[in-house]
Amino acid sequence: MTPILQARGIVKRYGHVTAIDGADFDLEAGEVLAVVGDNGAGKSSLINVLSGAVLPDAGEVLLAGSPVHFKSPHDARLAGIETVYQDLAVAPAMDIASNLYLGREIRRPGWRGKVLRQLDIRAMRQRAQKQLDELGITTLQSITQSVENLSGGQRQSVAVARAAAFGSKVVIMDEPTAALGVRESAQVLELIGTIRDRGIPVVLISHNMPHVFQIADRIHIHRLGKRAAVVSPREHTMNDVVAIMTGATELAA
Incomplete structure (x- = not known):
């Protein structure tokens, strides 16, 4: 089957520095693909290209086999690619429902929505609650809670729920368990598995090897600006992955 998201020969330079040096990438349907690599390996630049x-x-990005040319993250979102960034990009003073529909607000029907631009708060809260229920998120007391009153793991759940609600093709997550405790990290990993089980492939960028081996179906190892290898966590150990990351071992990409 054709991979959902592909990259071929991606090159990105910043002045005299080559961040991506002919990188390839393949995300299969219904999988969690972890992207790992040392600092400066170019994995963040690659993900930034894929997310617009x-x-x-140079190079090209393909979505479901067709070339795409994203000029901004908005273009990627319109194509069905949602990204959860490490800083989450949530609005702390707004409630959970408003954050889920941030930038996609639902207007009231009729002239109130078209002329007065009034928001349909009730509809957004009902749909937001349905989305949280479908993802099995039970740690949030009320859909009307302000995000600033939530814990780090709860905020991450809101950001993940927003991505799952609108990421019809791909969800990309950048270090989703960073700075979280053991319990909250487990909840986020469970959410990632739920999204995969709903048929949406997930790209997981992480430095946390135990988390990678717990949730990933395949591991994309990035080194010196390109793909060094793609391995299975069922067939390789953490030491194998680290050896490829550092160049101590080489495998065919």
Whole structure:
């Protein structure tokens, strides 16, 4: 089957520094693909290209086998690719429902919505609650809670729920368990598995090897600006992955 999201020969330079040097990428349907690599390996730049945040200097990105040319994250979102960034990009003073529909607010029907631009708060809260229920998120007391009153793990759940609600093709997560405790990290990993089980493939960027081996179906190892290998956590150990990351071992990409 054709991979859902692909990259071929991606190159990105920042002045005299080559961040991505002919990188390839393949995300299969219904999988969690972890992307790992040392700092400076170029994995963040690659993900920024796939999510529309960075324009490549060369190469192409394909979505379901068709070339796409994202000029901004908005273009990627319109194509069904949602990204959960490490800083979450939530509005602390707004409630959970408003954050789920941030930038996609539902207007009231009729002239109130078209002319006065009034928001349909009730509809957003009902749909937001349904989305949380479908994902099995039970740690939030009320859909009307302000995000600033939530814990780090709860905020991450809101960001993940927003991505799952609108990411019809792909969900990309950048270090989703960073700075979380053991219990909250487990909840986020469970959410990632739920999204995969709903048929939406997930790209997981993480430095946490135990988490990678717990949830990933395949591991994309990035080194020196390109894909060094793709391995299975069922057939390789953490030591194998680290050896490839550092260049101590080489495998065919």
